[in-house]
Amino acid sequence: xxxxxxxxxxxxxxxxxxxxxxxxxxxxxxxxxxxxxxxxxxxxxxxxxxxxxxxxxxxxxxxxxxxxxxxxxxxxxxxxxxxxxxxxxxxxxxxxxxxxxxxxxxx
Amino acid sequence: xxxxxxxxxxxxxxxxxxxxxxxxxxxxxxxxxxxxxxxxxxxxxxxxxxxxxxxxxxxxxxxxxxxxxxxxxxxxxxxxxxxxxxxxxxxxxxxxxxxxxxxxxxx
DNA sequence: CCCCCATATAGACGTTTGTCAATATGGTTA
DNA sequence: TAACCATATTGACAAACGTCTATATGGGGG
Numbered sequence: 001x002x003x004x005x006x007x008x009x010x011x012x013x014x015x016x017x018x019x020x021x022x023x024x025x026x027x028x029x030x031x032x033x034x035x036x037x038x039x040x041x042x043x044x045x046x047x048x049x050x051x052x053x054x055x056x057x058x059x060x061x062x063x064x065x066x067x068x069x070x071x072x073x074x075x076x077x078x079x080x081x082x083x084x085x086x087x088x089x090x091x092x093x094x095x096x097x098x099x100x101x102x103x104x105x106x107x
Numbered sequence: 108x109x110x111x112x113x114x115x116x117x118x119x120x121x122x123x124x125x126x127x128x129x130x131x132x133x134x135x136x137x138x139x140x141x142x143x144x145x146x147x148x149x150x151x152x153x154x155x156x157x158x159x160x161x162x163x164x165x166x167x168x169x170x171x172x173x174x175x176x177x178x179x180x181x182x183x184x185x186x187x188x189x190x191x192x193x194x195x196x197x198x199x200x201x202x203x204x205x206x207x208x209x210x211x212x213x214x
Numbered sequence: 215c216c217c218c219c220a221t222a223t224a225g226a227c228g229t230t231t232g233t234c235a236a237t238a239t240g241g242t243t244a
Numbered sequence: 245t246a247a248c249c250a251t252a253t254t255g256a257c258a259a260a261c262g263t264c265t266a267t268a269t270g271g272g273g274g
Contacts, residue, residue: 005128015193016123017262021112025196034221047263049222068220068271079197083190086122089132090186124232141251154233156252175241175250 004085011082014058019043020051024074027061031073111192118189121165126150127158131181134168138180 015021023037038048052072055061059078064071122128130144145155159179162168166185171178 005125005132009123009125009128012119012128013123016116016120018112018116019262021116021119021196025112028197028199030199043262044264045221046223046265050262053222065221065271068218070221074197076197083193083197086190086193089128090135090181090183090190092135092137126232150232151234152251153235153253157232160252172241172251177251 005089008082008085010058011060011078014055014060017051017054019047020055023051023055023072024060027072027074031071033066033069033071035069037072112196115189115192117165118167118185121162121167124158126154127162130158130162130179131167134179134181138178140173140176140178142176144179 015024019041022041026032026037026040034048034052037052038045041048043051052061052063052070056063056072060075060082062073062075064073122131126148129148133139133144133147141152141155141159144159145152148155150158159168159170159177163170163179167182167189169180169182171180
């Protein structure tokens with residue numbers, strides 16, 4: 001948990017798009033191939049390929065080739081790690097470095 | 108939880124930047140004014156103002172004027188809502204619409 | 215081997231993002 | 245009121261993003 005912000009922002013960026021949120025939501029139901037993901041969206045095939053690349057390169061989604069098809073599924077390990085990180089940075093911590101020596105304003 | 112993707116992507120986008128992740132992390136320790144947030148970052152004052160605007164307009168951060176200073180704090184209600192949403196879309200659901208009628212590939 | 219199908223890549227393009235210096239705004243205090 | 249703070253806004257700019265059409269790649273089946 002050292003320079004975690006730089007590491008985890010890759011995950012957050014991967015989720016920072018409405019289409020990709022929908023894709024993750026679909027994949028939570030189980031593994032899907034690209035053609036069926038595409039059926040549930042209103043984008044072109046190449047745009048889907050672009051989004052799947054971002055999701056799988058981030059590490060949030062696993063991509064497996066199955067003959068001519070690609071099968072996608074969630075990488076639950078990394079998703080849980082991201083959720084834990086977000087919970088961590090939004091919950092109060094003790095001995096917080098950033099609140100030392102505040103004298104003038106803010107108190 | 109209807110067209111939630113479009114609503115929640117605003118929160119996710121607000122977190123999709125390393126600087127803003129650091130700011131949220133700082134604020135988790137408690138309320139801070141802009142000048143002390145700035146001390147912990149390596150950006151200009153106007154850039155901080157830009158990031159604080161994105162965070163507070165998203166609803167993840169509360170901004171309160173205190174004389175000449177701005178005091179910022181986390182909006183825990185919305186943060187918890189976001190965390191719950193992310194947990195929801197990454198966990199398996201029953202009766203999932205997107206897996207109906209898959210016959211050809213993917214099975 | 216050739217064609218077909220699913221997916222990936224390339225190229226183009228308009229939009230959005232993150233950053234800064236410079237300036238404006240608006241509260242505080244002498 | 246005037247000068248001085250902290251913060252916000254503006255304008256400029258390069259880089260990244262999301263989208264498409266067109267094309268390439270690569271596996272499967274006849």
